[in-house]
Amino acid sequence: MRPPLPPFTTETASQKVRAAEDGWNSRDPARVALAYTEDSIWRNRSEFFKGRTAIEAFLTRKWTREHEYRLIKELWAHTDNRIAVRFAYEFRNDAGDWFRAYGNENWEFDRSGLMRRRIASINDLPIRDDERLFHWPQGRRPDDHPGLSKLGL
Secondary structure, three states, X not given: OOOOOOOOOHHHHHHHHHHHHHHXXXXXXXXXXXXXXXXXXXXXXXXXXXXXXXXXXXHHHHHHHOEEEEEEEEEEEEOOOEEEEEEEEEEEOOOOOEEEEEXXXXXXXXXOOOEEEEEEEEEEEEXXXXXXXXXXXXXXXXXXXXXXXXXXX
Protein backbone atom coordinates (compact mmCIF):
# COMPACT_ATOMS: atom_id res chain seq x y z
CA MET A 1 0.00 0.00 0.00
CA ARG A 2 1.26 3.45 -0.95
CA PRO A 3 -1.16 6.07 0.47
CA PRO A 4 -2.90 8.21 -0.36
CA LEU A 5 -4.99 5.75 -2.32
CA PRO A 6 -7.46 6.29 -5.14
CA PRO A 7 -10.10 7.52 -5.58
CA PHE A 8 -8.34 10.88 -5.23
CA THR A 9 -9.72 14.13 -3.89
CA THR A 10 -7.98 17.41 -4.60
CA GLU A 11 -6.33 17.16 -1.19
CA THR A 12 -5.11 13.57 -1.59
CA ALA A 13 -4.00 14.15 -5.20
CA SER A 14 -1.95 17.14 -3.99
CA GLN A 15 -0.42 14.94 -1.27
CA LYS A 16 0.48 12.32 -3.90
CA VAL A 17 2.12 14.96 -6.09
CA ARG A 18 4.21 16.32 -3.20
CA ALA A 19 5.26 12.80 -2.19
CA ALA A 20 6.42 12.17 -5.76
CA GLU A 21 8.33 15.46 -5.80
CA ASP A 22 10.01 14.61 -2.50
CA GLY A 23 10.97 11.17 -3.76
CA TRP A 24 12.47 12.48 -6.99
CA ASN A 25 14.36 15.21 -5.13
CA SER A 26 16.01 12.48 -3.06
CA ARG A 27 17.70 11.35 -6.29
CA ASP A 28 17.61 7.80 -4.95
CA PRO A 29 16.62 5.55 -7.89
CA ALA A 30 15.81 2.51 -5.74
CA ARG A 31 13.58 4.55 -3.41
CA VAL A 32 11.78 6.28 -6.27
CA ALA A 33 11.20 3.01 -8.16
CA LEU A 34 9.23 1.61 -5.20
CA ALA A 35 6.40 4.06 -5.94
CA TYR A 36 5.65 2.18 -9.19
CA THR A 37 4.09 -1.21 -9.86
CA GLU A 38 6.42 -4.07 -10.75
CA ASP A 39 5.18 -3.83 -14.35
CA SER A 40 4.70 -0.04 -14.54
CA ILE A 41 4.67 1.34 -18.09
CA TRP A 42 6.62 4.52 -18.82
CA ARG A 43 7.09 6.98 -21.62
CA ASN A 44 9.72 9.57 -20.77
CA ARG A 45 10.48 11.92 -23.65
CA SER A 46 11.29 9.45 -26.45
CA GLU A 47 12.05 6.46 -24.21
CA PHE A 48 9.51 3.68 -23.64
CA PHE A 49 10.09 1.01 -21.00
CA LYS A 50 8.39 -1.21 -18.46
CA GLY A 51 9.03 -2.33 -14.89
CA ARG A 52 10.82 -1.25 -11.74
CA THR A 53 14.20 -2.56 -12.87
CA ALA A 54 14.03 -0.41 -16.02
CA ILE A 55 12.78 2.58 -14.00
CA GLU A 56 15.68 2.30 -11.56
CA ALA A 57 18.19 1.98 -14.43
CA PHE A 58 16.68 5.00 -16.18
CA LEU A 59 16.83 7.14 -13.03
CA THR A 60 20.41 6.07 -12.33
CA ARG A 61 21.43 7.21 -15.83
CA LYS A 62 19.41 10.41 -15.49
CA TRP A 63 20.93 11.54 -12.21
CA THR A 64 24.45 10.65 -13.37
CA ARG A 65 24.06 13.28 -16.13
CA GLU A 66 21.87 15.86 -14.36
CA HIS A 67 23.87 17.49 -11.56
CA GLU A 68 22.38 19.66 -8.79
CA TYR A 69 18.90 18.46 -9.78
CA ARG A 70 16.00 20.25 -8.10
CA LEU A 71 12.36 19.61 -9.02
CA ILE A 72 8.98 21.21 -8.36
CA LYS A 73 5.73 19.42 -9.26
CA GLU A 74 2.24 20.92 -9.21
CA LEU A 75 -1.16 19.27 -9.45
CA TRP A 76 -2.94 20.10 -12.71
CA ALA A 77 -6.01 17.83 -12.60
CA HIS A 78 -7.24 14.52 -11.19
CA THR A 79 -9.95 11.88 -11.51
CA ASP A 80 -10.61 8.72 -9.52
CA ASN A 81 -7.27 6.99 -10.16
CA ARG A 82 -5.47 9.45 -12.43
CA ILE A 83 -3.45 12.57 -11.77
CA ALA A 84 -2.04 15.11 -14.22
CA VAL A 85 0.89 17.25 -13.10
CA ARG A 86 3.07 19.95 -14.52
CA PHE A 87 6.63 20.30 -13.36
CA ALA A 88 9.91 22.08 -13.80
CA TYR A 89 13.37 21.09 -12.70
CA GLU A 90 16.78 22.69 -12.92
CA PHE A 91 20.09 20.94 -13.42
CA ARG A 92 23.53 21.45 -14.87
CA ASN A 93 25.32 19.13 -17.24
CA ASP A 94 28.93 17.91 -17.14
CA ALA A 95 30.05 21.01 -19.06
CA GLY A 96 28.55 23.27 -16.37
CA ASP A 97 25.64 24.51 -18.52
CA TRP A 98 22.35 25.09 -16.69
CA PHE A 99 18.93 24.01 -17.91
CA ARG A 100 15.35 24.26 -16.78
CA ALA A 101 13.22 21.36 -17.95
CA TYR A 102 9.47 21.94 -18.27
CA GLY A 103 7.00 19.13 -18.57
CA ASN A 104 3.68 17.45 -18.02
CA GLU A 105 3.01 13.99 -16.67
CA ASN A 106 -0.07 11.81 -16.73
CA TRP A 107 -0.21 9.21 -13.98
CA GLU A 108 -2.47 6.20 -13.48
CA PHE A 109 -2.57 4.32 -10.16
CA ASP A 110 -3.63 0.85 -9.08
CA ARG A 111 -5.85 0.30 -6.01
CA SER A 112 -2.85 0.08 -3.67
CA GLY A 113 -1.63 3.56 -4.65
CA LEU A 114 1.27 2.43 -6.84
CA MET A 115 1.71 4.16 -10.17
CA ARG A 116 1.10 1.71 -13.02
CA ARG A 117 1.50 4.17 -15.90
CA ARG A 118 3.58 7.35 -16.32
CA ILE A 119 3.50 9.37 -19.52
CA ALA A 120 5.93 12.35 -19.51
CA SER A 121 6.51 15.09 -22.07
CA ILE A 122 9.54 17.26 -21.32
CA ASN A 123 11.42 20.15 -22.94
CA ASP A 124 14.79 21.56 -21.84
CA LEU A 125 15.53 25.28 -21.90
CA PRO A 126 19.13 26.49 -21.50
CA ILE A 127 19.35 29.10 -18.73
CA ARG A 128 22.12 31.26 -17.31
CA ASP A 129 23.24 30.77 -13.73
CA ASP A 130 21.60 34.07 -12.76
CA GLU A 131 18.24 32.83 -14.16
CA ARG A 132 18.07 29.89 -11.76
CA LEU A 133 15.09 29.92 -9.40
CA PHE A 134 15.53 26.70 -7.41
CA HIS A 135 18.14 27.48 -4.74
CA TRP A 136 17.36 25.21 -1.80
CA PRO A 137 19.95 22.68 -0.58
CA GLN A 138 19.73 19.40 -2.49
CA GLY A 139 16.93 17.18 -1.24
CA ARG A 140 13.35 18.00 -0.29
CA ARG A 141 12.06 21.42 -1.33
CA PRO A 142 11.42 23.46 1.82
CA ASP A 143 7.74 24.09 2.59
CA ASP A 144 8.30 27.85 2.41
CA HIS A 145 9.90 27.73 -1.06
CA PRO A 146 7.44 28.95 -3.70
CA GLY A 147 5.90 26.49 -6.12
CA LEU A 148 5.59 26.82 -9.89
CA SER A 149 2.60 29.15 -9.93
CA LYS A 150 4.11 31.56 -7.40
CA LEU A 151 7.36 31.57 -9.39
CA GLY A 152 5.45 32.45 -12.54
CA LEU A 153 6.40 29.19 -14.22
